[in-house]
Each structure stands twice: as C-alpha cells, then as structure tokens.
Amino acid sequence: MKPGDRLxxxxxxxTRTLIVAGAIASRDYQDVHHDPDLARxxxxxxxxxxxxxxxxxxxxxxxxxxxxxxxxxxxxIRLGAPNHPGDTMVLTGTVEEVDGDMATVGVVxxxxxxxxxxxxxTVRVPA
Numbered sequence: 001m002k003p004g005d006r007l008x009x010x011x012x013x014x015t016r017t018l019i020v021a022g023a024i025a026s027r028d029y030q031d032v033h034h035d036p037d038l039a040r041x042x043x044x045x046x047x048x049x050x051x052x053x054x055x056x057x058x059x060x061x062x063x064x065x066x067x068x069x070x071x072x073x074x075x076x077i078r079l080g081a082p083n084h085p086g087d088t089m090v091l092t093g094t095v096e097e098v099d100g101d102m103a104t105v106g107v108v109x110x111x112x113x114x115x116x117x118x119x120x121x122t123v124r125v126p127a
C-alpha cells in the first residue's frame with residue numbers, strides 16, 4: 001500500500017430493504033427512513049439512507065479491500081446527496097498517506113444525484 005493507490009470501485013444497489021434494514025439495525029426510527037408518505041410530506045421524493053448505514057458501508061468498503069486483519073481506526077464522513085431507493089452508490093477510494101502499518105484513505109460515494117458521501121478513513125493493516 002502506497003500513496004496514490006486506488007481501491008477498486010464498489011457498486012451498492014440502494015434498495016428500500018437496505019435503507020429500512022440499516023435504519024432499524026442502527027435504531028434510527030425516523031420516519032424519513034421507512035415511511036415514503038411521511039418522507040414526501042417532509043419534502044423528500046422518497047425515503048433515504050441514514051448516516052449510520054452509510055458509515056457502515058464505508059467501513060465495509062475499506063475492510064473488504066484491505067482484508068480481515070484491517071482495523072478501522074478513524075472514519076470521518078460527510079453526507080451530501082441522499083441515497084434513495086432505485087439508485088446505485090459507487091464507492092471509490094485513494095490511499096492518501098501511509099505511515100508504517102497505518103493508511104489514510106480518501107473515500108467518495110456517488111449516486112445519480114451526485115456525491116452522497118465524502119471523507120477519510122484511517123486503517124491499520126498489521127503485517
């Protein structure tokens with residue numbers, strides 16, 4: 001692993017089930033994550049993914065790339081365009097820094113509306 005290395009893209013279909021299951025698993029019972037009618041009443045075209053699900057998917061992306069020994073040390077993300085059912089989010093990453101067995105990876109997750117998530121992940125990959 002060295003600065004400039006690119007991670008293979010990961011395409012994640014955004015299904016209604018993924019959005020609702022992620023919200024339930026993270027105990028986020030906000031209606032905008034499971035009730036399309038109430039989401040529309042609040043100005044959204046449909047339900048949308050919560051940040052905790054996105055955070056988990058970013059973590060999965062990193063550990064899938066670096067393997068089962070990878071340890072997430074820091075995940076710092078910011079949400080942008082919402083993930084709605086029927087779209088696809090494509091995660092991409094670039095190694096920004098390496099210090100021994102630690103790497104900082106810049107991550108972007110884009111969908112049909114634009115960038116859903118941007119951020120950095122610090123990961124330890126023991127030898």
